[in-house]
Amino acid sequence: MTAPGYRTLVVPAARLDEYRRAAALTFPMVGDPLLDDSLPFAVPPERAVAVEAPDGQLVATHGSYPFRLPLPGGAVRCAGLTWVGVRPDHRRRGLMTSMLRAHAERSLARGEPVSALFAAEAAIYGRFGYGSACDEVRLTLPRGAALRPVEGSSGLAVQVERFDAATHADLVEDVHVRAGAGRPGWIARTPRALRDRVLADRPAARGGAEPLLLATVRRGDDVRALALLARREEADETGPRFTVQVRQASTLDPAATHRLWSVLLDLDLTASVTTPALPVDDPLLQLLVDPRPGRRRVTDNLWVRVLDLPAALGARRYAARLDVVLDVGDAFLPRNAGRWRLVTDADGAAEVTRTDAEPDVRLDVRELGAMLLGGRSAAALATAGLLDGPADAVDRLAVAFGSPLAPVCPWLF
Numbered sequence: 001m002t003a004p005g006y007r008t009l010v011v012p013a014a015r016l017d018e019y020r021r022a023a024a025l026t027f028p029m030v031g032d033p034l035l036d037d038s039l040p041f042a043v044p045p046e047r048a049v050a051v052e053a054p055d056g057q058l059v060a061t062h063g064s065y066p067f068r069l070p071l072p073g074g075a076v077r078c079a080g081l082t083w084v085g086v087r088p089d090h091r092r093r094g095l096m097t098s099m100l101r102a103h104a105e106r107s108l109a110r111g112e113p114v115s116a117l118f119a120a121e122a123a124i125y126g127r128f129g130y131g132s133a134c135d136e137v138r139l140t141l142p143r144g145a146a147l148r149p150v151e152g153s154s155g156l157a158v159q160v161e162r163f164d165a166a167t168h169a170d171l172v173e174d175v176h177v178r179a180g181a182g183r184p185g186w187i188a189r190t191p192r193a194l195r196d197r198v199l200a201d202r203p204a205a206r207g208g209a210e211p212l213l214l215a216t217v218r219r220g221d222d223v224r225a226l227a228l229l230a231r232r233e234e235a236d237e238t239g240p241r242f243t244v245q246v247r248q249a250s251t252l253d254p255a256a257t258h259r260l261w262s263v264l265l266d267l268d269l270t271a272s273v274t275t276p277a278l279p280v281d282d283p284l285l286q287l288l289v290d291p292r293p294g295r296r297r298v299t300d301n302l303w304v305r306v307l308d309l310p311a312a313l314g315a316r317r318y319a320a321r322l323d324v325v326l327d328v329g330d331a332f333l334p335r336n337a338g339r340w341r342l343v344t345d346a347d348g349a350a351e352v353t354r355t356d357a358e359p360d361v362r363l364d365v366r367e368l369g370a371m372l373l374g375g376r377s378a379a380a381l382a383t384a385g386l387l388d389g390p391a392d393a394v395d396r397l398a399v400a401f402g403s404p405l406a407p408v409c410p411w412l413f
């Protein structure tokens with residue numbers, strides 16, 4: 001239910017400009033016409049939703065992207081929630097709450113059992129059943145940071161050129177997708193308009209850095225790794241000292257990974273290198289001879305909301321046999337609340353059914369979302385008092401929900 005006098009609507013094409021103006025009042029970083037032109041129209045039109053105030057103005061916005069969210073051993077249709085904003089003069093009267101409800105209902109109607117997002121502020125989304133599902137790490141490394149050797153690296157060819165979206169976007173997206181094979185959370189940038197927006201190198205968004213460069217590592221004609229990067233000058237009386245901002249690093253094998261980072265960590269005239277969001281087990285972290293110099297920032301990455309519990313849990317594989325009854329709390333979407341029996345077979349496939357049996361483990365849907373990608377351990381959540389059950393059941397759950405590779409989404413939507 002929207003607050004009295006307000007109305008939630010799918011934004012018709014004729015009102016998209018209004019939608020953009022409402023978003024521009026909400027998000028302080030929007031304000032440059034060159035940037036504004038691109039926002040937020042990568043959201044497919046039928047997924048742009050707004051709230052209209054009693055005076056007819058659009059005062060709150062949200063949208064979603066049609067993603068496939070990689071899970072351990074599977075993938076699930078996922079509504080990537082974005083542009084949630086309420087005009088400053090209409091806040092704290094329930095408009096976000098009504099939009100989140102509309103988002104859940106519309107996603108379910110489209111057959112999307114899961115929603116995911118990046119949280120502008122981490123305290124916002126737990127109340128709506130989103131759980132922090134994984135972390136990311138960003139490194140700032142000194143130039144020349146040494147890497148452990150990897151056989152075959154030095155023989156690979158490297159090319160550095162100016163990035164041109166029209167020529168290179170397909171290659172960059174293709175390598176991005178392949179680089180994430182087997183890693184939960186590694187979302188492809190769909191639809192194409194979103195990919196184009198993510199890869200657009202708008203001067204207004206460069207923050208003083210040069211236009212994007214594309215570095216490719218090749219074995220013969222085959223591109224095995226690539227990076228998008230830009231150098232930015234830092235004032236220094238001793239001479240030019242550039243910071244290398246690596247915006248995307250996508251690698252397909254260990255030798256190419258080593259070769260790519262060897263080049264990025266040793267560009268002339270540079271003093272330091274910043275990485276994009278990396279999974280917490282990224283190969284770069286394993287390869288650094290000395291991981292201590294520089295800075296390391298770990299923060300929350302994807303937040304995940306289970307909308308249709310049996311469909312979401314049934315879309316992934318499990319690393320151990322389970323026959324467990326979960327008692328799930330879901331105050332925001334009661335359809336998920338109650339007891340569910342989760343049984344997995346020898347291949348890790350799951351069957352999820354309603355049951356009246358006594359529960360083994362009690363948890364909120366928020367924790368289920370946190371565990372879905374394999375990035376949060378049931379046992380760790382239990383030590384924090386966020387999941388309750390006998391130690392053997394909790395431990396089995398922790399093992400079964402685990403993932404061999406740490407989840408991450410390396411780009412922001």
Ligand SMILES: CC(=O)SCCNC(=O)CCNC(=O)[C@H](O)C(C)(C)COP(=O)(O)OP(=O)(O)OC[C@H]1O[C@@H](n2cnc3c(N)ncnc32)[C@H](O)[C@@H]1OP(=O)(O)O
Binds near residue numbers: 090095098118120121
């Ligand atoms: C996925 C994304 O798009 S992330 C982007 C999120 N957007 C932003 O940060 C833009 C700036 N902020 C805003 O536009 C708004 O303040 C919003 C969207 C965060 C909140 O909108 P509102 O309509 O004011 O929220 P609403 O009135 O529905 O509040 C619901 C509850 O959330 C709480 N809440 C709202 N904002 C926040 C916040 N930033 N941190 C913690 N709690 C919050 C409210 O206090 C309220 O709690 P209560 O039910 O216990 O009273």
